[in-house]
Amino acid sequence: MNAYAVIDIGGTAIKYGCATEEGRFLEKASCPTQAREGGIPEKVIAIVQDMASRHALVGVAIDTAGIVRPGEDGEIVFAGEATFPGYSGTKLGRLVREAVHLPVLVENDVNAAALGEAWLGAARGASSAFMITVGTNLGGCFVQQGRVWHGASFSAGEIGYLRLHNEKRILEDVASTRAMIREAAFSHNMSPSEITGEMVFDWAREGDEEAMASIEELACNLGEGLAAVCCLLNPEVIVLGGGVMAQHEILGPLLEKRLEQLVMPAMRAKTRLAFAALGNDAGMLGALCALLEQEKNK
Template identity: 30%
Template sequence: MNKKLIGVDLGGTTIKFAILTDQGEIQQKWSLRTNILDEGSHIVPDIIESINHHIDLYKMDRSQFIGIGMGTPGTVNREEGTVIGAYNLNWKTLQPVKEQIEKGTGLKFALDNDANCAGLGERWKGAGHEGDDVVFITLGTGVGGGIIANGKLVHGVNGAGGEVGHIIVEPNGYECTCGNHGCLEQYASATGIVHLAQDAAEEYEGNSRLKAMIDNGDEITAKIVFDLAKENDFLANEVVKKVTYYLGLACANISNTLNPETVVIGGGVSAAGEFLLKRVQQNFQKFAFPTVRTSTQLKLAQLGNDAGVIGAASLALDFIADEK
């Protein structure tokens, strides 16, 4: 019988759901707004209610499902199925997510960090092409990552494996939310790029549309910086040079340590496409160990917003199969 999986990608504004085949093909998709009121106490009941509603809506039977996998922000204990410290969900205290969802749906449940899940998705059905050694870097509001080595996610001793956003690329550089200085997140995230642009505009005295916009108090985004760089705005190009320098350096350092088949770059900032990738590759070539230079490939992510639900569903396959 063709077994099904449910993938859930829990974010601060939206919860994305999908029903997939056990081969990772999405059959149905839907989403909900994340209700973070009352210390996030509505989130898990909303997830349970939505899953149950859609199983009934599609006239499916629970026996058809292998289980549910979910990606979430915060610190995850995979064995216990708990989350703590997901501040954008208002989850400050320990959340017994697995226990509640298994009880509420009658289905097996597996849980991991959201960036790890996106990495698993890209590895399974996207740019990673089912490779055993794949690194995923997501450039969004922050910088997250997922590392797959020998076919398994790297979690480390306390779940902090794959925190590529906190690789130091500029010693004593910008202060990071983690308390350190000079983390990649402060230079290659959407917010980091805007910070770089504002600082560069302060020091620059030539003609530039980017400078004019910043001096005028207009709202600047990473997309605007890249779009202006593509139009040969001098200041925007200088900012992009810095961003891609730091990103290329980080990709080389990760690859010099792990020598993955592929480093996949995703997240909102990666929408800059080949324009971004080419410049990152130039810096990667500069810093990579010779063997790594010729064997590790840098690629853009392919799955967009579906990476999270696809990777989460694969958790259910792997984690629940391991339990048997």
């Protein structure tokens, strides 16, 4: 049984584990990223070395925030300085590979999550899938025949930056959890810092019409982005991920209705909506999937 170190680097935490080539976890843990202090490669190397003391590792699969040039060198092409100071330009894959002497693959976190869902999750068996993650920001990725469409500058699928109706705002300004919270806070004469997305949905279930209006606004705007995906890519499945998508019993019907309004039936007929199934494991499993493909093609 082959064992792989799988590592997810986020702004707050580094989640990691040891998994088999079938995607079964042997162990999982996490530690603070502390990205402002730097030293992410050193943290990753320490995690792998510690794991190697317990398991006979044959590879390292990493997913991370930022625009990534995927592959063994795993260069972080761009990462926001406010969250990851000094991270841009880091050849994370090369640094880890030279330290632990194992095959390494590095992939963007949303791309990896989409691959994970295509491999073992909500898009399993689909020939093409677009995944959108809805949180404070919006991320996206298109997977076809089990491979990520990276684009010329490794930033394909960044649906959050889509502009609609010649607005100065981008899609994530009006279709993110942050946007929903902002609208709900305004209508309740509260500060956005006092509200969580879960609170907004709880209010709506209790009959709060203003809270429901903010959810409907989110679905309306997000639906426009999904309609663009349907028209441009015609995927077999659109996978909806991110914390807010746990509220699928409310959001599902709203998004289905919006797509019916915006996309002609002939284009919509073969595209289904699905909600992400792998949770926080999606990125790690997707990075593992990419590593397995990389090694198979050598």
